[in-house]
Amino acid sequence: MSTLVVSRTGLSLRAIFSRDPTWTAPARPPRVKRETPVASSDDQQLLVRLRAGDGDAFDALVEKYHGKLKRLARLFVSTEASADEVVQDTWVAVLDGLDAFEERSSLGTWISRILVNRAKTKGVREARSTPFSAMGDDDTGDELAVVDAARFSPAGKWTAPPLRWDDETPATLVANQQAMALLEVELRQLPERQRVIVVLRDTLGWTSDEVCTALEITEANQRVLLHRARTRLRARLEAHFASHEC
Amino acid sequence: MLSCQEITAVITEYLEGRMSFADRMRFQMHLGMCKHCRAYLRQMKATIGSLGQLPDEPMPTDVRDEMRKRFAAWNDARRADPKKKPEPT
Numbered sequence: 576m577s578t579l580v581v582s583r584t585g586l587s588l589r590a591i592f593s594r595d596p597t598w599t600a601p602a603r604p605p606r607v608k609r610e611t612p613v614a615s616s617d618d619q620q621l622l623v624r625l626r627a628g629d630g631d632a633f634d635a636l637v638e639k640y641h642g643k644l645k646r647l648a649r650l651f652v653s654t655e656a657s658a659d660e661v662v663q664d665t666w667v668a669v670l671d672g673l674d675a676f677e678e679r680s681s682l683g684t685w686i687s688r689i690l691v692n693r694a695k696t697k698g699v700r701e702a703r704s705t706p707f708s709a710m711g712d713d714d715t716g717d718e719l720a721v722v723d724a725a726r727f728s729p730a731g732k733w734t735a736p737p738l739r740w741d742d743e744t745p746a747t748l749v750a751n752q753q754a755m756a757l758l759e760v761e762l763r764q765l766p767e768r769q770r771v772i773v774v775l776r777d778t779l780g781w782t783s784d785e786v787c788t789a790l791e792i793t794e795a796n797q798r799v800l801l802h803r804a805r806t807r808l809r810a811r812l813e814a815h816f817a818s819h820e821c
Numbered sequence: 822m823l824s825c826q827e828i829t830a831v832i833t834e835y836l837e838g839r840m841s842f843a844d845r846m847r848f849q850m851h852l853g854m855c856k857h858c859r860a861y862l863r864q865m866k867a868t869i870g871s872l873g874q875l876p877d878e879p880m881p882t883d884v885r886d887e888m889r890k891r892f893a894a895w896n897d898a899r900r901a902d903p904k905k906k907p908e909p910t
Contacts, residue, residue: 628899628900630889630893630896634888637880637888641877641880641884642876642877642878642879643877645877646877667891670891670895674899722829722830727825731824731826731827732825732826733825733857733858736825737861737864739860742867743864744863745869745871745873746870748871749870749871755871755874755875758868758871758875762875777872780873794839798834798837798839801837802834805833806829809865809868812864812867812868
């Protein structure tokens with residue numbers, strides 16, 4: 576209900592402001608919905624073909640999800656070898672469960688759940704992976720997790736505003752290979768809990784509910800970590816664009 | 822009225838749709854008047870959007886071959902006895 580009201584108000588606000596010729600429309604409320612491992616007709620067709628024993632369909636499925644699963648596995652186990660093992664175990668479990676899979680969730684979500692369960696079990700067995708709640712609170716005193724207070728006046732107004740980027744839309748930023756490579760590096764350098772959250776949310780497209788359930792944390796806790804991670808990553812990109820300006 | 826500094830602090834609440842109606846209004850009012858905060862929001866959205874499009878690492882050929890073998894074995898087992906459920910590993 577409230578969404579409806581907000582959206583109506585958004586429209587009327589724009590209508591008022593748009594009478595001013597200097598007015599630039601503010602960014603619309605977020606539509607940062609990304610490709611979740613969601614059910615797609617592609618996946619449904621794959622499922623039918625897999626159940627019919629079509630090897631090409633399995634190839635296609637593995638090709639589609641393998642990289643994402645590897646990224647996911649890395650969040651829970653400490654070595655590349657363990658991550659590879661978890662992913663391969665997951666594929667075996669997927670085959671074993673394929674006939675019983677009731678399609679209550681999407682194929683991608685189901686496969687991700689299998690992986691998370693396997694990865695957690697493996698972590699416990701090896702005593703190498705720590706549960707999320709026990710991961711070090713290494714994000715206190717992280718100066719990049721908030722915008723530097725020195726960039727604002729005492730009244731909180733920008734004195735050193737955000738430096739403009741050449742690429743300020745996702746489409747142009749994605750096309751910038753240097754920036755994308757930087758993001759990948761910066762992701763790995765994030766404090767562990769921030770990295771887990773931002774990869775699940777923004778890279779793998781999990782919903783807030785899915786993350787909170789899988790990691791057994793509150794929505795507020797999840798949001799704080801997500802905020803810190805995103806703030807830091809944006810700051811890193813800003814520094815990157817600033818250093819490439821001259 | 823929110824300050825620019827406050828905007829940067831609550832931007833995730835805004836993007837997550839976790840703001841009260843009044844706060845969302847205040848946020849949007851500020852954006853309407855502040856090009857720097859509009860740029861900040863744009864950059865934040867670009868960052869988030871590009872995180873969702875980081876390229877996956879390519880799958881090693883040996884993994885692909887191993888997967889094909891596993892699939893063939895699974896398929897053979899099913900054909901041999903369609904009612905048999907393979908043992909969980």
